Amino acid sequence: MAAPGATSIDTAAAHIAGATALADWLVIAPVALPILGGALLLMVRHRTRVHAVLAFLFLFASFLSSAFLLARVVSEGPLVMTMGRWLPPFGITFNADVLGATFATAATFVATVAAVFALRDINVTGRRYGFYSFLLLMVAGVDGAFLTGDIFNLYVWFEVFVISSFGLLVLGSERRQIDGATKYAVLNLVATTVFLITTGMLYGTFGTLNMADIARKAEGLRETGPLMTIATLYLLAFGMKAAAFPLNYWLPASYHTPRIVTSALFGGLLTKVGIYALLRTMMTLFPVEREVLSGLIGWIAVATMLLGILGALAQSDVRRIIGFVVISGIGVMLSGLALGTPLGVTGTILYAVHSILVMTALYLLAGLMHEAGGSYSLHETAGLYRSHPLLAAMALLLVLAAAGLPPLSGLWPKVMLVKASIESGAWWLASAILVSSILTVIALGRVFALSFWRMDAGETVERTDAERAISPGAGYGVLAALIVPAIAIGVYPEPFLRLAAAAAAGLADPASYLDAVFPPGGGS
Amino acid sequence: MRTVIFRTTAPYLTSLMVLFSVFVLLRGHNEPGGGFIGGLIAASAFAIYGIACGVAPVRRALYFHPMGLAGFGLFLSAMSGFVSLAKGVPFLTGIWTSVNLFGVSLDLSTILFFDIGVYFVVVGSITSIALALEERERD
Numbered sequence: 281m282a283a284p285g286a287t288s289i290d291t292a293a294a295h296i297a298g299a300t301a302l303a304d305w306l307v308i309a310p311v312a313l314p315i316l317g318g319a320l321l322l323m324v325r326h327r328t329r330v331h332a333v334l335a336f337l338f339l340f341a342s343f344l345s346s347a348f349l350l351a352r353v354v355s356e357g358p359l360v361m362t363m364g365r366w367l368p369p370f371g372i373t374f375n376a377d378v379l380g381a382t383f384a385t386a387a388t389f390v391a392t393v394a395a396v397f398a399l400r401d402i403n404v405t406g407r408r409y410g411f412y413s414f415l416l417l418m419v420a421g422v423d424g425a426f427l428t429g430d431i432f433n434l435y436v437w438f439e440v441f442v443i444s445s446f447g448l449l450v451l452g453s454e455r456r457q458i459d460g461a462t463k464y465a466v467l468n469l470v471a472t473t474v475f476l477i478t479t480g481m482l483y484g485t486f487g488t489l490n491m492a493d494i495a496r497k498a499e500g501l502r503e504t505g506p507l508m509t510i511a512t513l514y515l516l517a518f519g520m521k522a523a524a525f526p527l528n529y530w531l532p533a534s535y536h537t538p539r540i541v542t543s544a545l546f547g548g549l550l551t552k553v554g555i556y557a558l559l560r561t562m563m564t565l566f567p568v569e570r571e572v573l574s575g576l577i578g579w580i581a582v583a584t585m586l587l588g589i590l591g592a593l594a595q596s597d598v599r600r601i602i603g604f605v606v607i608s609g610i611g612v613m614l615s616g617l618a619l620g621t622p623l624g625v626t627g628t629i630l631y632a633v634h635s636i637l638v639m640t641a642l643y644l645l646a647g648l649m650h651e652a653g654g655s656y657s658l659h660e661t662a663g664l665y666r667s668h669p670l671l672a673a674m675a676l677l678l679v680l681a682a683a684g685l686p687p688l689s690g691l692w693p694k695v696m697l698v699k700a701s702i703e704s705g706a707w708w709l710a711s712a713i714l715v716s717s718i719l720t721v722i723a724l725g726r727v728f729a730l731s732f733w734r735m736d737a738g739e740t741v742e743r744t745d746a747e748r749a750i751s752p753g754a755g756y757g758v759l760a761a762l763i764v765p766a767i768a769i770g771v772y773p774e775p776f777l778r779l780a781a782a783a784a785a786g787l788a789d790p791a792s793y794l795d796a797v798f799p800p801g802g803g804s
Numbered sequence: 805m806r807t808v809i810f811r812t813t814a815p816y817l818t819s820l821m822v823l824f825s826v827f828v829l830l831r832g833h834n835e836p837g838g839g840f841i842g843g844l845i846a847a848s849a850f851a852i853y854g855i856a857c858g859v860a861p862v863r864r865a866l867y868f869h870p871m872g873l874a875g876f877g878l879f880l881s882a883m884s885g886f887v888s889l890a891k892g893v894p895f896l897t898g899i900w901t902s903v904n905l906f907g908v909s910l911d912l913s914t915i916l917f918f919d920i921g922v923y924f925v926v927v928g929s930i931t932s933i934a935l936a937l938e939e940r941e942r943d
Contacts, residue, residue: 300894308895316882322875365897374895413875 295365305780306352307359307376310384310423311347313570318416328407335395335412348424350381358796360429368429369490375429377628377793379783383556384426386636386727387795390460390762394541397644401541405449414419414451418444418545425553429797431482431565434557435475438521442468449534453698458509460537467530470477471520478513485510492797494565502568511569513682515577524614525584528607532591535606536599536656540647543599547606548640551628552632555613559793562617563625563787570620578618578709583784584657585611585716590725596658598646598731604681605642608716609635613643615709619700625784627696630776634689638681641762645675648755649731658730665732672732674759679724681766684717691768692777710763783802805855814856821849839919843926850927853932859939862931870932877924884917899919 298763317338352377353359362371395415402411421441428434449461469572479489485505486494498507523529533545533552548562562570562577570577588607595601608630616628622629646656652668665672681688694713700711786793825845832838854862864867885896893899898915 298892300888300892302889302892305889312885312895316879319875319878320884323872325869325871361894363894363896365894373895374822410871424874561917802881 287698290521294370296367297504298691303352304359304361306345306349306376306425307361310342310349310388311374311420311427313342314416314420314423315696318413318420321416322410322411324760325408325413327340330405331407331412332395332399333367333790336392337414338416339388339392339395339525342419343385343392343425346381346385349376350378350385353378353381354494354779355381357792360796361730364796365645368494369488371495372433373429373490373492373614373797374427375797376427376795377491377506377783377786377796378557378779379556380426382629382633382779382783383552383636384423386633387422387549387552389414390636390640391545392639393758393761394433394548394644396543397647397755397772398539399546400431400754401539401647408537409451410447411451413445413677414444415545417441418448418549418683422549422553426556429491430489431491431561432479433493434560435472435479438472438475438553439558442472445546449538451542452748454537457537460534463530464534467527469519471517473678474513475522478510478517481506481513481549481554482510482709486694490797491560491565492790492794496794496798498565498568499566507566508569508572509746511562511573515558517572518557518561519580520554522551522610523584523607523613524554524580524610525587525607528548528584528588530606532547532603536597540599540643540650543602544640544643544647547602548636551606551610552636555610555617555628555632558614558617559625559628559787564790564793567620567788570617574618574620577614578706581618582709582712583611583616583667584614585712588716589716589719589723592679593719593726598649598656598658599643600647601727602639602642606639606718607722608720608764609639611716612694612713615701615713616697616742618709619697619704619706621700621704622788623696623703624700624779625787627693627700628740630696630769630780630781631690631693633780634681634693634766637769638678638689639763639775641678641759641766642682643761644755644762645671645678648759649675651755655733658727661731662734662736663732666735670756672728674756675728675732676762676769678765679721679728680768681763682724683721685721687767687770688768691770693780712721741754790803811856814853818849818853821852823847825849825923832919833916839922840926843923844930846923846927847930847934851932851938854938855933859935862935867930870928872921872928874925874928874932877921877926877928879921881918881921882925884914884921885933887914 284707302468315333321334324330358375358377360373360375362373398411404682418441424437424440425434428437431682446461446465447462450457485501486497488494501507511580535546540631580736585608588604592601592604613628613631615622623699648671649661649664652658652671653664655661677688684690685747690788694717698710698713825842827838828837828845829842832842850862866904887899887935888897891899898913900911900913903912
């Protein structure tokens with residue numbers, strides 16, 4: 281151990297001068313709090329009674345800190361903290377702008393709500409196997425990906441949430457879960473490996489991993505460096521994570537196998553991290569390369585949204601249908617990225633927030649339908665409208681939301697994306713969005729018609745767990761907590777539109793993002 | 805594997821390796837070593853003990869569940885980052901202090917506690933994997 285006085289190297293020049301205000305810790309809190317909570321839960325893993333309470337407290341605290349972070353970022357611009365006081369680009373920077381903070385707030389909100397739903401879905405065995413620890417660590421990974429300003433650190437957070445998601449997937453160790461988890465694990469590891477290799481190439485070209493530094497240096501390297509290759513490889517890696525066609529086959533193979541609350545979290549959060557990473561790399565780091573790739577991204581978007589929703593039409597398992605609806609939504613989000621105009625990117629961001637809320641709610645709805653009707657299959661459930669009218673009302677709202685019909689949150693982002701496509705002359709993109717919306721109405725309307733409206737299923741299912749539906753009130757409350765913000769976005773969209781527009785503006789013109797990391801006139 | 809020679813030497817080997825792992829952990833600040841490699845050495849010590857004498861004695865000797873140890877390590881590492889909150893510097897900044905213990909001045913830092921946390925994470929996770937594999941073999 282070296283004494284501090286004995287080291288003759290003066291590191292003051294490499295350090296950030298000045299104190300860090302307490303409020304700056306907001307940028308790290310949404311990541312650090314879930315990690316602390318996950319570690320604490322591992323230590324008390326045998327006391328399963330306290331798990332849910334502790335997990336809820338930590339998740340709610342990280343939701344509050346993300347919300348405060350968002351409020352601060354909106355009013356004062358991007359918030360930066362560089363770990364260990366080293367000057368960027370050497371220290372690892374956390375850099376929250378409106379986009380990252382918005383996504384982090386939505387993600388932690390959904391995770392908090394899902395933790396409440398897990399009370400009824402995860403039994404004591406699941407808790408002992410560490411459901412809540414995995415949940416907290418996954419949230420830490422997702423938040424870290426949204427808030428970090430360093431591309432290698434982004435890779436690390438991808439690994440954190442992917443590994444936690446493996447744990448969540450196999451919880452229960454059923455045969456089909458292992459089957460789904462193997463496909464999920466292998467294909468996700470391929471994607472993260474491509475991500476890692478590309479990041480290696482990027483480091484070889486730029487000599488830096490700090491995203492603001494990369495964006496700053498990209499202009500000078502465009503003539504000599506293989507930036508086009510790097511951007512294309514990132515499109516491949518993140519497209520695979522986001523489940524974009526033709527690399528989306530892992531999602532329908534695995535998302536219907538775990539516990540329903542796990543499916544809900546995956547459908548709500550994980551693919552959106554891929555979309556976030558695509559937005560960040562394509563819009564902030566490689567805008568010129570995105571321009572070149574925009575035609576390709578556009579066709580990927582069309583194929584993803586149409587083939588995804590066609591897949592949903594062919595299924596009869598509610599969870600599989602929702603899995604394909606998630607994929608179709610990814611296509612809609614990619615269309616905004618393909619356009620690259622402020623309006624298009626605003627639509628993508630708002631659609632991502634809508635998708636985080638509504639896809640989670642759809643999976644939870646499937647769980648409640650399973651409790652009410654005894655089966656996930658459309659052939660076996662019927663008459664839920666008569667026995668569970670409240671559930672039917674919520675289901676109808678969610679169908680409207682997912683299809684992009686008023687008065688729910690899906691409408692505005694789709695309107696913006698269609699308008700942006702027409703403005704850019706991409707009529708094919710606009711018509712694909714509209715066609716996919718109609719098909720979504722059909723696919724989810726089919727669920728509603730068969731499970732809720734139909735009076736009698738041809739084949740009745742043996743109800744072995746008829747009395748299992750303990751306190752349906754809690755499940756309805758959780759679903760309502762997700763639907764209310766979706767209605768709010770639909771009915772009173774002004775503040776949300778402004779937020780998404782601010783996020784898109786920060787992406788398109790990263791000057792304030794760069795200035796936050798490298799203050800003008802200061803240091804490097 | 806459970807020969808008399810192995811079973812007799814394993815406890816000594818294990819205690820020596822655990823001692824050495826602590827040494828490696830502490831010297832790791834400025835020289836080769838550190839929490840990760842120290843943790844690996846300790847985990848292999850427990851694995852050897854498990855191969856020689858069975859899994860149950862290892863679990864008894866560890867007292868805490870290995871996953872609990874890993875959780876403690878993660879908690880310690882994360883908390884060592886929060887010390888900088890009191891000093892008004894960014895997360896994970898190294899903070900040094902000197903403690904006078906029986907006339908010897910001992911330098912302590914948050915980096916040391918971070919590394920001890922890493923040590924526990926590695927010991928806990930690798931040991932629980934190793935013990936689970938050894939248990940499966942016996943069934």
